[in-house]
Amino acid sequence: MNRYRVVVAIRLKPEVLDPAGQAVAGVLDQMGMTGVESVRLGRLVDLEVAADGPESARALAEAAARRLLANPVLETFEVAVEP
Amino acid sequence: MNRYRVVVAIRLKPEVLDPAGQAVAGVLDQMGMTGVESVRLGRLVDLEVAADGPESARALAEAAARRLLANPVLETFEVAVEP
DSSP states (O other), X not given: OEEEEEEXXXXXXXXXXOHHXXXXXXXXXXXXXXTEEEEEEEEEEEEEEEESSHHHHHHHHHHHIIIIISOTTTEEEEEEEOO | OEEEEEEEEEEEOTTSOOHHHHHHHHHHHHTXXXXXXXXXXXXXXXXXXXXXXXXXXXXXXXXXXXXXXXXXXXXXXXXXXXX
């Protein structure tokens, strides 16, 4: 068994509104950071996974994301196994 | 002015406890995904930034992260400007 660091990036689907992100964009604008035109808030989940190899670490992280970490109706996720 | 997509990844500092992440790890264990040994929850902020070039887009995103998006006492952040 080796140990792998796996990063799961979870984002709202593009068609899902993000009022919290819009609120952050409004505050940045009020603070003078007017170049920021859009803000979308997502989640980052760092996993430490014990697995035989990077492919099984990825499979386990994908199962965790699909079954628990992400909401498949509203969100998409990407899994990256660190070298 | 060009428009850049900038990703800000915000994580708890290693020395900060993450009880929510520990709870997720416990649930994954109960669900049979016993290979996941540690879970740490972070945040992902996707920005669209209007700027003269990638370096000024990065500088604006770093200012936004430092001044508003991240809590510098508890969190660290990384900024990546997409090509």
